[in-house]
Amino acid sequence: MSESTLHFVPSQDFKTRAREALDDPKLRKSFRGAMDFLQGKRLAQFPDADELEHLRDLGEAIRQHALANLPDLLVQLESNLTAAGVQVHWAETADEANAIIHRIAQAKQARRVIKGKSMASEEIELNHYLAERGVDCIESDMGEYIVQLAGEKPSHIVMPAIHKTKGDIATLFEQHIPDTPYTEDVDALIQTGRRALRQAFVEADIGLSGVNFAAADTGTLWLVENEGNGRLSTTVPDVHIAIMGMEKVVARLEHIVPLSSLLTRSATGQAITTYFNLISGPRREGERDGPREVHLVLLDNGRTQAYADEQLRATLQCIRCGACMNHCPVYTRIGGHAYGTTYPGPIGKIISPHLLGLEATADLPTASSLCGACGEVCPVRIPIPQLLVRLRTEANRNPEEQVAHPLRGQGAKFSRGEHLIWRFWSGAFSHPKAYRMFRWAATRLRALTPAKQMGWTQHRTPLTPAARSLSDLLKDKGQPE
């Protein structure tokens, strides 16, 4: 499989890509259909609103408890896993994580890595890194396999190939997999994918997976899936490397029970997925399969920045169900690729600034009508709209301003002119006398309003003050001001 077609989209130029996506009727139809489908499936899983709200309270409490104790839980997880024979690695950056994984591959003289689904590995662009060093990564999740064949990246964190029609996939398979005639029969397409990947599981030197949850008390990695590729990747090759965002650990294995229920019901509308795969160590003496070596890479990559700020810490409550994107009016219309980041949609808008810095992501928090749908469906009650507003503030904050927890790229969208206008505005609005003067002037001098008002008038008619203010009109009607 060739990696040469892979292209990495920078997270700048968001507006251009969003415009292109909006003008693509096929893509719009794919996403609209898929999002309606997933919304319906989720809704059917929560027939009892009280149970849902109670479970969300519980999910939020469990995740907040875990985050409050995060450093201790990571140390406990490490110590339990190490005692069971798992090697635990800490990676501050994407590069460090890639280098750790490459070193393991080198030590094993590995040429082939079979991958279960892992968004953390997408985040660090592992496939690209290893390919440049002569190690092939093959994605085995059907959706990931499809986007890899197409030389693309996932457009959804749970359903990576959601932007593709069965016709697209039929063409792709016909072109890339030998002896495959064009067919739009989904069963036949899946069997083709299964056949093509079967040998890859047998031949792989290393299996790489993500982690959905980790339990500190028992030292257990909890993997959630339907296809069985995650189990194969973590069972058949001699070495298993798991990569996990450092926020995913919880205090007890039993705390994962309600979280796993929230995850599968919110993500794909399933009461449970086909497999919950709980891994607590490498193959033991006498066992006849399972990897002899298990590694866990704990990834920071900007997460400690979100952690440092009490409000932004809530970002790390996320269990990666994708419900926020499934319900987002912006994501539904532009799809996942327009964002240019590994994590698209509302969760992408609030996590990406920590991973990539605000310079590269300042437009993302503004791509929201703040309708609140994401916050309303979030199974762990992350206040996504409030965090979007906060990130907008940080992007527009004077870069020279000293704050307790500066974000990388603070002030990426800062403009001195805009800053002054806002200062004037807030001054006028917080002093009644000043406001009355401003109102008096605005209503009388309205003829002087410029016809061109920068970004506003690109798509809208100019803003012009009314001839009479609302309070004047109310006074006319005899209402008190």
Next chain:
Amino acid sequence: MTALTARERMLGRLRAAAPATSATTTTEIDGRIDAHYAGCAPIADGFEARVASMQAALEASHAEVWRATASAWPALLADKLAQAGVRRLLLDPSQPAGAALKQALPPQVEAVGYDRPIEQWKAELFDTVDAGFTVARSGIAATGTLILTPDAGSPRTVSLVPPLHVALVHASTLHADLHTAARTERWRDGMPTNLVMVSGPSKTSDIQQTLAYGAHGPRRMWVVIVDDIDAGSQA
């Protein structure tokens, strides 16, 4: 003075920011979880209801399910396996259930034991075995889930690589839900290297949200629920 490691720097940043005291204790969280599940309407209260719920949920997940007595199931499965054209069946002859099934198999179905490490027969395992037989440790009635704890005789791949997975679960081992299973079986006291929960055959909806079975794991799944509770001791 040596430079700090990534581990020390990451933990240092977390410790600098972590709240001095957590708003809730672990015990409080445990209690809230217990209260939540105690407050849920019992989906499967009583033995018969648990078996019925198990069967219905498994069937909804596209598994074939039979109920049989402890003496009748080997013949039932042997017959079904022969009808399905299974020629090589992976089982553990050192365990009573595996031995009983092996005994009942007709000559055209060969019982294969997992007597070598996977490295020694990977290609053979992937290409020539038609079905794998496992005995579940327990089950979860609410979701139709088998709890498997692979061991030396029934390794992880038995329920994963062959295109047909045949599983036995005893009615007396069925829990109402996952929370009860984890609590009753005291998972917190220690976990095996691998514990797998299986709820039906392997599947995917990755192509245009169309459900297809047999993605990478078994295409078909058969489950026999063994009636092992006599009428007098039903809980």
